[in-house]
Amino acid sequence: MRLTRRAALAGLGAVAAARPALAETPDTSRIPVAVSARPIAAFEPRNPEKTRFGRLDFRSGLVLSGSHSRFGGLSGLWRGPGGTDLVAVTDNGFWLTGTLASRNGRLTGLEGAELAPILGSSGRPLHRSRYYDTESLCIADGIAYLGVERTHDVLRFDWATEGVMARARIVPVPREVKRLPDNRGLEAIGVVPPGQPLAGAIVGIAERSGAEDEPTLGVILGRQPGLFRVIRHGGFDITDLAFLPDGDLLLLERWYRALRGVGMRIRRIPAASLKAGALLDGPALIEADLGQEIDNMEGLSVHQDGLKTVLTLISDDNFSFLQRTVLLEFVLA
DSSP, X not given: OOTTHHHHTTTHHHHHHTSOOOOOOOTTSOEEOOEEEXXXXXXXXXXXXXXXXXXXXXXXXXXXXXSSTTOOOEEEEEEOTTSOEEEEEETTSEEEEEEEEEETTXXXXXXXXXEEEOBOTXXXXXXXXXTOOEEEEEEETTEEEEEETTTTEEEEEEHHHHGGGOBOEEEOOOHHHHTSXXXXXXXXXXXOOTTSTTTTOEEEEESOXXXXXXXXXXXXXXXXXXXXXXXXXXXXXEXXXXXXXXXXXXXXXXXXXXXXXXXXXXXXXXXXXXXXXXXXXXXXXXEEOTTSSOOSEEEEEEEEETTEEEEEEEEOOTTOTTSOEEEEEEEEO
């Protein structure tokens, strides 16, 4: 979801239009994007030597900007098993693909970046349909899943075979999901890893399904389907999820206040607690605000680098010159 609500973002279209853009291309064409990357030397600028934050070690980060007006608004993230391949989705219906470059264990840039419209079942781009509001992404066993906020749908794509040319297939969801509040839909989606009782099941969590202090709705699709709830603390909303190799669930959360800025938190939920009818909660691994190098953090991915478990986060800049696309890497301590 956009930080300041869509109504409050009136006029940002003019800002986006002012960005340099490539020549117009057909709806289904890939769009090459030159991405510039500014390294983030320290996660907490006032303490540049500090690297441990909660249960995470900061490894590297980048501030990204692209040469096309559709670059930005990144709300879902996936990194391949080796950490080199990157796939992200914009919240207006486009794939972003590229290769992450690094040097001496630190990210240096995004190479070979391309944008491509996400295609519906008919081949028509989602951004020209009611499914345009794509907010969450995971890829597992060669299948990509997207959460669509405005229609409260889950879409399935044969990523391994067709990549960005894959067409959407709707995954049925319970009526409780379809009744989620407007602009409060499935901001987080993931697939339970092997070795768990729910292995292969799709898990989705709504950003905020009730009042400020109420738990939010979650859904299990596939194996042992059902609904659950996630306790919310301190005004944080859910913006993404990812599974650790041991099956524990990581929740990326964010708060926003007009006069205070933005905050971020990651919680760890024990694998054994994930089941239909559960009320989930868990300890925070990290909490940050504008004293650290964050923005509107909306995407979370986990991959292994040898024996290290790497968490990667990305921010949604809402296509606003007042915000940034921030890519952060942490190692689970």
